[in-house]
Structure formats: C-alpha cells, structure tokens
Amino acid sequence: MSRVAGDTWDIVTSVGFTALAVCASRALDAALDPPLANDDYAAGFVEAAGEPSLIAAVANTDMTSAAAFNAQWVGVRTRFFDDFFTRASGSGVRQAVILAAGLDSRAYRLAWPVDHTLFEIDQPRVLEFKQQVLDLRGAVPATRRVTIATDLREDWAGALVSAGFDPNQPTAWALEGLLPYLPGAAQDALFERLDELSAVGSQIAAELGPAPGEIQEFADSMPAIGQDGTQPPVADLWYDDPRADTKMWLAQRNWDVTGTDLVHLAAHEYGRPFAELPPVFERLLRTKFFTATRTG
Numbered sequence: 001m002s003r004v005a006g007d008t009w010d011i012v013t014s015v016g017f018t019a020l021a022v023c024a025s026r027a028l029d030a031a032l033d034p035p036l037a038n039d040d041y042a043a044g045f046v047e048a049a050g051e052p053s054l055i056a057a058v059a060n061t062d063m064t065s066a067a068a069f070n071a072q073w074v075g076v077r078t079r080f081f082d083d084f085f086t087r088a089s090g091s092g093v094r095q096a097v098i099l100a101a102g103l104d105s106r107a108y109r110l111a112w113p114v115d116h117t118l119f120e121i122d123q124p125r126v127l128e129f130k131q132q133v134l135d136l137r138g139a140v141p142a143t144r145r146v147t148i149a150t151d152l153r154e155d156w157a158g159a160l161v162s163a164g165f166d167p168n169q170p171t172a173w174a175l176e177g178l179l180p181y182l183p184g185a186a187q188d189a190l191f192e193r194l195d196e197l198s199a200v201g202s203q204i205a206a207e208l209g210p211a212p213g214e215i216q217e218f219a220d221s222m223p224a225i226g227q228d229g230t231q232p233p234v235a236d237l238w239y240d241d242p243r244a245d246t247k248m249w250l251a252q253r254n255w256d257v258t259g260t261d262l263v264h265l266a267a268h269e270y271g272r273p274f275a276e277l278p279p280v281f282e283r284l285l286r287t288k289f290f291t292a293t294r295t296g
Helices: 015-032 044-050 052-059 066-092 124-137 155-162 184-198 217-218 246-251 262-269 280-285
Strands: 094-100 118-122 144-149 170-173 203-207 254-262 288-294
Touching: 015 044, 015 052, 015 066, 015 124, 044 052, 052 066, 066 094, 066 170, 066 203, 066 262, 066 288, 118 124, 118 155, 124 144, 144 155, 155 184, 184 217, 184 246, 246 254, 246 288, 254 262, 262 280, 262 288
Parallel strands: 094 118, 094 170, 118 144, 170 203
Antiparallel strands: 203 288, 254 288
C-alpha cells in the first residue's frame, strides 16, 4: 500500500496516473471500427499529459492481445455508464454527478437535455489539467457543467450543495472505477451522503471493486497499459479493508438494485463478446456493476 491519509495527486502520479491510463484505453477503443464508446477527447488528454509510455500505447495500432482486451474492457465499462446517463436524462432526471470524474468527457460528447446540469468532482490538480486541455481545444460542453475541486474523503457533499446541486430533485450518480481507491470507512460514508442527497427517482450506476482479499488477484489480471515501472502497482493504490455490502445496504434503504457484469454486457447488451483470453485476464472478466433507483 503506497497510500496515506490525505494524499493528493495530479494526472501523472498515483491515482491520477490510473485515470490517464484508462483514458489511453478509451483512446484505443475509439480507434476500433466500430468503437464501443466513441471518446474522441481521450487521445488528446494522453498527448497533453506527455507520458511517453501511454503516448506510445495509443499510437500503436498493431495492438497486442493485452491492449486489445484492455480497449474492449474499458470500452464496455464506458458504454455502460454512457447508456446509464442517456436513460436517466431520458426519464426526466435533470442533474447528474460524476464522483471522481478524472478525464471523463461525457459533458462534451453525450447528448443532454437543454435544461440539464452535470457536476464533476475530483482532485483540484486533475480538474485543472483537464480544463486546460479542453480550453486549448476550444471544447464547448453540451450541458451546463460544474466542476468541484475537492477530495471524496472530505466534505464533498457540502461542496456539491454549495455549487448549486439541488437535493430535492432526482439525480443520476456515477461511480466509475472509484470504490477500490477509497478506504472502507470512506466508501461507507460516501454512500451515506449520497443516500441523504438523493430524492425519490434518483439513480445510481456503479462499478463494484474486488471483495476484501481479492485485491492482488484482481490487480494482477489488469493489462499493464503504459506501465513502465515508474508508477506504483495498482494494487498498492487500492484499499483491502472491510466495507458494507453496497447493494444490500442500498436495498435496505428504498433503492431498487439491479446487478450485471462485464461478460453479460459485452455479449448480450453490446454484441461484442470477449474472445478466448489468456488465463491471467479471467479475473477481470468477473467485474460487476449495478444500477439502482430510489423508490421511496
């Protein structure tokens, strides 16, 4: 474990580098024909960050099996959250929150209702880098976009409300690639705040982290896109301490919860089943997601 309480990062160190590596995988997916989720901002973020290993990974069109798998895995995950936001806004939800937004570009690349607001929460230096790149590109968001530079281990809920979030209106919440990076107590506190801020009709989409005791096995199955030995192993950035069963916890609080997994999404929702893979990747195929709707 290379994490300490109150640690911070930019886009090329610690947790920030993992967001950049995922962005590189989205760029690889965007180069496929057709892509699972067409993020045409991803390659620009990687280039601007200037990390040679990731720039080389994105430029290599002759992908190895590891790179191809990573592009598909991240593409499926990205598409799951894209579709979630599209359904939520289509059902009348007019505010959304991305927790640990990283280099997410959905404010720019998805179609949003004209009266919609998207809140993005992340570390200050990550959001600063992201805004600089978007400004250089002249990018214009397709929705009202509000960024909140704060740590999810701190009073992010207060900062969100101060930024104009309305807890009396339904919200679409996204937790993508976040939960393993939080200590168990911080994860539990995050869902408590989220629950308090959610009006009836609010919706959640989340990716579940590995169960306690599975961190190393899960991390070992992740293709090392852009890893050149200078960054800590991803398992050193995750927390392996006890935490509540999120789906059960929400179900006990008037949330209607539905689970799914990576293999089902790829094969049955998107028509892109995974090819036969080396055994090292098999644990990653058990990645689980859920959606939930507040009913009372």
